[in-house]
Amino acid sequence: MDNIENQTKDEFKVLGLKIEILSVIYGISLILFGIIISFVSGSNSFTSYIPSIIGTPILIFSYLSIRFVDKRKLFMHIVVLFGLVAFLGGLDLIRGIFSGIVFDNIWADISKAVLLITGLFFTIQCIRSFIHARRNKIS
Numbered sequence: 001m002d003n004i005e006n007q008t009k010d011e012f013k014v015l016g017l018k019i020e021i022l023s024v025i026y027g028i029s030l031i032l033f034g035i036i037i038s039f040v041s042g043s044n045s046f047t048s049y050i051p052s053i054i055g056t057p058i059l060i061f062s063y064l065s066i067r068f069v070d071k072r073k074l075f076m077h078i079v080v081l082f083g084l085v086a087f088l089g090g091l092d093l094i095r096g097i098f099s100g101i102v103f104d105n106i107w108a109d110i111s112k113a114v115l116l117i118t119g120l121f122f123t124i125q126c127i128r129s130f131i132h133a134r135r136n137k138i139s
Contacts, residue, residue, distance in 0.1 A: 012132040019129040020072070023062035023079050026122050030055025030086065033114060041107035050089060051111055058082045073133075080126035087123050090116025 014022050034052030041048060058079055065075035093112035096102040103109045 010136065012129040014125045014129075019126060020062055020066050020076065022125065023058060023076070023122075024066070026083070026118065027055045027057075027059025027062055030118075031059065033111075037107055037111050043107065048107070048111070051086075051115060054082055054086045054089065054115070058086075076126065076129070080123060080130075083119055083122040083126055085119075086115045087119030090114070090119050 012019055017025070030051045032052075034049045034055065037043075037051070038045075038048040061075045061078045061082070065072040065079065068075070090112045093102065093109055093116055096104075096109060096112075
């Protein structure tokens with residue numbers, strides 16, 4: 001075991017947190033990030049709230065996976081889809097890098113970078129959790 005994960009045969013943990021709790025925290029973080037970045041940038045654009053829009057279903061379905069344990073598998077699969085959407089949305093930053101317009105809009109590109117990095121990390125952790133559950137026959 002390394003310092004990033006602590007898991008037993010029965011549960012998968014990342015940074016000492018069960019994946020459902022990590023998902024709730026990630027959802028809340030995206031929601032707050034979208035609101036804060038929109039406020040700080042002074043943006044009136046709907047697109048500045050994209051992190052919040054992605055974070056909302058992550059939060060909702062993560063909560064539902066905790067509340068309704070018998071449907072946890074379904075809800076967590078929905079959660080990882082939105083994590084993947086976050087990652088894919090962040091990939092637009094790479095287009096900006098290749099076209100030479102990266103950081104022309106610093107706030108938008110910071111938002112894309114956050115979605116890219118956190119979406120990738122979160123999606124990988126969810127997949128690792130699914131693999132762990134399958135190997136250990138956890139529902």
